[in-house]
Amino acid sequence: MHRVTFTQQEQQSSTKAFTAALLMKLQNTLAVLGLLLVGSWAQLPPLPNITQPSCHSVEAQEGAQVALDFINSQHSHGYKYALNQIEDIKIHPRPDGTEVYKMELEFLETTCHVLDPTPSALCPVRPKQDTAVEADCDVALSKAAGVLSVVAFKCKTETETPDLPCVGCTKLIAFNDTAAAQLIQGSLDDFNRNSNLSAVFALLEVGRLSSQVVGGGPKIIAEYAIIETNCTAIDDGVCVPLNHTVARHGFCHSESLTSPVNCKIFQPLIQVVDPSVNASVVPAPPPVLLHAHTAGPGYSPAIHALEHHKLTPLHDPTASGLLSAESAESLEASVVLDVPAAPIVKRDVAPVAQPADAPVAGAVPLIRCPGRVIHF
Numbered sequence: 001m002h003r004v005t006f007t008q009q010e011q012q013s014s015t016k017a018f019t020a021a022l023l024m025k026l027q028n029t030l031a032v033l034g035l036l037l038v039g040s041w042a043q044l045p046p047l048p049n050i051t052q053p054s055c056h057s058v059e060a061q062e063g064a065q066v067a068l069d070f071i072n073s074q075h076s077h078g079y080k081y082a083l084n085q086i087e088d089i090k091i092h093p094r095p096d097g098t099e100v101y102k103m104e105l106e107f108l109e110t111t112c113h114v115l116d117p118t119p120s121a122l123c124p125v126r127p128k129q130d131t132a133v134e135a136d137c138d139v140a141l142s143k144a145a146g147v148l149s150v151v152a153f154k155c156k157t158e159t160e161t162p163d164l165p166c167v168g169c170t171k172l173i174a175f176n177d178t179a180a181a182q183l184i185q186g187s188l189d190d191f192n193r194n195s196n197l198s199a200v201f202a203l204l205e206v207g208r209l210s211s212q213v214v215g216g217g218p219k220i221i222a223e224y225a226i227i228e229t230n231c232t233a234i235d236d237g238v239c240v241p242l243n244h245t246v247a248r249h250g251f252c253h254s255e256s257l258t259s260p261v262n263c264k265i266f267q268p269l270i271q272v273v274d275p276s277v278n279a280s281v282v283p284a285p286p287p288v289l290l291h292a293h294t295a296g297p298g299y300s301p302a303i304h305a306l307e308h309h310k311l312t313p314l315h316d317p318t319a320s321g322l323l324s325a326e327s328a329e330s331l332e333a334s335v336v337l338d339v340p341a342a343p344i345v346k347r348d349v350a351p352v353a354q355p356a357d358a359p360v361a362g363a364v365p366l367i368r369c370p371g372r373v374i375h376f
Contacts, residue, residue, distance in 0.1 A: 049093065055086040055371030063089060063101045063148060067139040070150040071107070071311065072120055077205060078309025080120045081107040081135060086371035100322070101141040101148070107311075108160075108375055109133035113207055113225055113251045115266055125375050129169045131210065132160040132376075135311045140322040152316035159308060160376075170210040170221060172307040177220075180209045184222050187254035187261035191226075192234045197265065200231035200239050201250060208308065219255060226250045226263065245269055 053059045064086050072080050087104040094100065109132060112123035126132045137155040141148050162169060173180060184203060192200050207223040228247040229239035241247060245268065252263040316322070 051091045051093075052368065053089060053091065055089060055369040057089075059091065059101070060086050060089045060103070060371065063103050063139075063141055064105055066141060066148045067103060067105055067137070067150055067153065068107065068120065071137065071139075071153060071155070072114075074312050074315060075114060077114060078207060079109045079126075079133075080112045080114055080116070080123055081311070082110050082120055082123060082125050082375070084108045084125075084134070084375050085373050086369070087136075088369045097144075099143040100151070101139075101143060102322075103139045103141065105137045105139060107135040107137060107155075109135075109308075113223075115225060115249045115269075116251060116264070117266060128160050128376055129162050129166050131170060131172050131308075133308050134158055134160045137311070150315075152322045153312075154314050154316075155311040156313070157308070157310040168213060170212045173209045173211050173220070174305055174307055175206045175209060176305055177209055180206075180220050180222055183220050183254055183257065184224050186257045187222070187252065188224075188226065189234070190257070191252065191261050191263050195263075197248075198232055199228050199248070200234055200236065201226040201248075201263075202229050202239060202241050204241070204249065207251070222252075222254045224252055224254075226252060 064083055068081065068083050075081065083105065085106040087106060088102075089104075090102045092100040092102065108125045110120060110123035110125050112118050112120065116123070135155045135157045137153055139153040140151045142151050143149075159172065184206065188201065188203060195201075203224060204227040205225040207225055208221075209223075210221045212219045212221060227241045227244070227249050229241050231237070231239035248265055248268055250263045250265040252261055254261040
């Protein structure tokens, strides 16, 4: 038996040769993979550029206004809302030349009922000490031919309480509170007996119930909507609410049966004839009161246990896929657009006129987002 021995120099030379061969094979493999990747990448369509304008920009302001107007038009019970803050905006271009705006917006409840014809811009926002109501909304808008329209939105509504303990501040109570129901019925009877409208009104919807601790004890404050019935006097018998399109509506505020109730009456939602020209006019479609308490489409007692009205939690009529399928009232989820991730490209926009309390240009640079808080 012969034993083969190698010198140390021969062993080192053999190891180097093996390593060199292994490296050459690895380089060849990487080169082939690189060519395959380059070829595959060349076949992919170019990724779209996602723009992120400032929350103070013209695009952001226009998108927020369109979203607010649309959501208020869809909100068919409770109160109108006002913009409080633009939290974020992203714009996704589409192959067909249109754009999708993805926006995160914060709204605050106003004191104007949805039946009140006052424009939302003129409606006072409910103060925080009166238990304000806030709505956080994700909104998807489409821009085609320069026109913005809402595609879908998702909102979560919750109350805002004072930052510090507030003695004497109002506290919300449930819509089915017994003492409040007695106050509403008594004050409405008083209104029907003493008004000169030649019509009896019935309860349509409880807007808001609250209690307040005062010197003489707890005080209940009731706000509620009313609708005209077919009766002309309170003793006419069973009164049936008129159709929403032709009935007068009203909104009442009452604090006790010993003080007069204050009701504001709104004219019918549809005006068949324009008195100025004595001709028919094209009417606007009336809102549908989904949570009417006594009559009307969508009557449901389920709302009675709530303490405040909620915005429509999810609106995606065409199942566009732009919003999460989960209800925003139970779980917040981000808006998912059906476009791939892409590089972010910021673009210059025209300067926006700033309010008097905005930072002076050049003094402190504005951050891109969120935008300024308008109310609180």
